[in-house]
Amino acid sequence: MWIVKRTAFYLLVAVIVLVAVFPFYYAIITSLKSGSALFEVDYWPKMISFSNYRSVFTEGSFLRNLLNSLFVSSAVVVISLFLGVTAAYALARIRFRGRSALLFIILSVSMFPQVAVLAGLFELIRTLGLYNSLFALIFSYMIFTLPFTVWVLTAFVRDLPIELEEAAILDGATPWIIITRVFLPLMWPALAATGLLAFIGAWNEFLFALTFTSNNEQRTVPVVIALLSGSSQFEIPWGNIMAASVIVTVPLVILVLIFQRKIIAGLTAGGVKG
Amino acid sequence: MTFRHALLALVVGAVLAASPARAVDLAIVSGDTGNGQRILREILDQYEKKTGNKVTVVPVPSSGTDQFGQYRLWLAAGSSDIDVYQTDIIWAPQLAKQLVDLTEATKDVVGAHFPSIIQSQTVDGKLVALPIFTDAPALYYRKDLLDKYGAKVPTTWAELAYTAKLVMDKEREAGNKDMWGFVFQGNAYEGLTCDALEWVKSNGGGQIVEPDGTISINNPQAAAALEMARSWVGTISPPGVLAYQEEESRGVWQTGNAVFMRNWPYAYALGNSEGSPIRGKFEVATLPPGSGEGARPAATLGGWNLAVSRYSKNPDVAIELVKWIASPGMQKYRALKGAYLPTIQALYDDAEIASAQPVIPRWKDVVLNAVPRPSAQAKSRYNEASSEFWTAVHNTLSGDGTAADNLADLEFSLTRLKGTAW
């Protein structure tokens, strides 16, 4: 009985892993093929050719685009965490009128359909003179990273023991000191979790990145993947697309591997308790 | 001396006015891919060398919908970042209000181009874009297979269906299980509008909206054409053809799994490329006509043009650039390098082109027979009209309503879209 149960359990685990990983595995295999081998179905890598990877890196400015993605995503993480922490402190620890309404407004911002604000945002970015710069992306990504960050961090701060703060207030500490000296050290798990989510969101974003930049030097990787084209009209370079996809996904997988414990701890401690 | 100075100043002034002495930076946006991008860059390099101006190419996704949306947004914002837009044949009429009228500046050169192409870029008497290369589909057929079974190149759609079925069945019996008779573009997108316009027009069913603006699509011959196409799906064409765009059909064709294919010229060079299983085994012909009254072969006119943005800071230089790229010399260069079909009639008789790209002269008749989509009539409402049309066709092909019913509904929605005038 025990054996049956164990086997069934591991079978389930195996199915889960297979389903989760297979498409990515298949993308890797495809990226290692070239020519008309692409149009044949293989379950195991039959040929290993790095020509797709070579052409991804040599044609265009892929390395530059990777750095752009890295810069934009990191900046988005830093800024939204900074704005999120200060706001979370106020929302979680200070009673003031309109707090519930404010939380609801922030939540509803996270419900904006991106297409709905595209035209307005485009006007604004041109007016601010940010068009075709990475700052346009950093600015516009706040629309989806900020609400989530504020929400999770607010919930997290709310659960920190009140005594800590009271003691600090008795010592005459200002709110700023309380945030930086008392709360911040305790918030690492939540910061790691929300930071990673913001990073992934910014790294993967496509629509804004396409709309707000106009030359290859300023573009981020998802846009470049969409721009990869075959040597003639209508031709879709599946090999190159798969190679580029593998390249953009690997950093995220590594990040997730490093931070997975932190993500769960962070979400456990705050975000999902409601 | 003063007189000479004054004269000199006058001359210099005249020269300055005629051709800008100061180097100008221009930006051209193009959704060209690989080869096309390279050729465009080479043409621009020659231009830069000649004029001293600098031209940057702004790439956009090759997907038509992405490109068009991006163009709309740039123009709506009055963006001066882009001077020249490379536009699909159906776009310039929709963007006409924000493009520079080229009629005056190009009147010395338009005569050399195919009149139907110039017509398609003329809105309310104003030329809004200058063509740089054209595109018209043809019928690709497997010469080896037709010979093997003693079949002729079909001269009507009915013959095509018959031959396709015959060869497909024989090939399948011979063990080639993945063989299909005919592949085309059946996905619900602009490509289906092209394909279906050919079926309808070649069957004497008009061209959806006639040049005078009348909505003509609801007629028995058009319905018969669509019913005919419906009968192909699942018999001579794979059921998946309803999701095929150009590349999917070429995928089936180039792996040797189709007897006939309707596609653009780009598939010719790829089919004959190194390592292609069908290399040297196929030929092209004009698409066949139907059988109704007024039936004649029809190919939908494609192709690309250059338009100058109204918000360009240097419209005059931009117009010169457009004329340069569209000039006979550069069109010939394009034809030699990438087998692009010129829009200038005389180039089809050019000996050098004929020997380097023998396929081009063969396309002359196809281009001459080409039918434009009703974009010049529908103007800014073309995309919506086209989407109504392809939806009606796609519904018919997937068995969702009869052709007659769907076309009656289509007529109603097009009439409503038209309002009092297009």
Add this chain to the structure above:
Amino acid sequence: MRQRARSAWLFLAPMLIVLAAVAGWPLLRTIYFGFTDASLTDLEAGRWVGFANYFSVLHMPSGRIIYDGLLADPVWWRAVWNTVRFAVISVTCETILGMIVALVLNAEFPGRGVVRAAILIPWAIPTIVSAKMWQWMLNDQFGIINDALLRLGLISTKIAWTASADTAMFAVLIVDIWKTTPFMALLILAALQMLPQEIYEVTRLDGVSPWKVFWKVTLPLIRPALMVAVIFRGLDALRIFDLIYVLTPNNVRTKSMSVFARENLFEFDKFAYGSAASTLLFVILVLLTMLVLRFGRVKLDRSY
């Protein structure tokens, strides 16, 4: 206290300013355009038309009466239906599958870390990439899915997944569920790990069946967390755009509200109509959230 309230606003100010600029202003513009007849060709030339984009009655010269506007547009209602159906099915599947995965990951077994990392891969892959990957795998002629199903004898002819009307929505659902289940599992796992171990010790000693423990103990305890996860996912699903845009952009059976809005905004010359559709979508989302928050007994602002 006064002073603390003032410092609260001070702390909130930077975040609020950024949000107002990046979200508030563009949204107000969109709402405004929804009440005009603006065209993207000349935005400023739009005239105020009231609710005409939402609903209007036209008297044709022929005497025929035509109802116009979004509320009378069958294509819009079709999009609403598609979106709602998509959201309900995908969130339900994701919740159930996410629960199973979370329960598995919550168990102690060797190699748990590796498995946990592996299931996060789908979620980390950019949507545009996963859409392309699946498009490739679902291709009717050279796709591996058809090949595998054929080999296993589950189907007899190749299926055109994204083409045929019956399977297009199915294809979109498969991809979305594959991509989002890991996130759901992660949220549920986080909640599971919060549960006090003592309860399980007690139930095990009492010999209660695991099935009963799940229904009577685990589920009620993680319900609040589950609700939040479901709400966030539901709202996300109702906005579905990129996946459908890449996989089946023009298929009327998968067209979602966001895709409908984009089509009218940028494809067709109906910017105002598209703005109205975006506004309506936003209003629907807000109303739904309010309903869920009220009836789901989820509190935004717990007292402490």
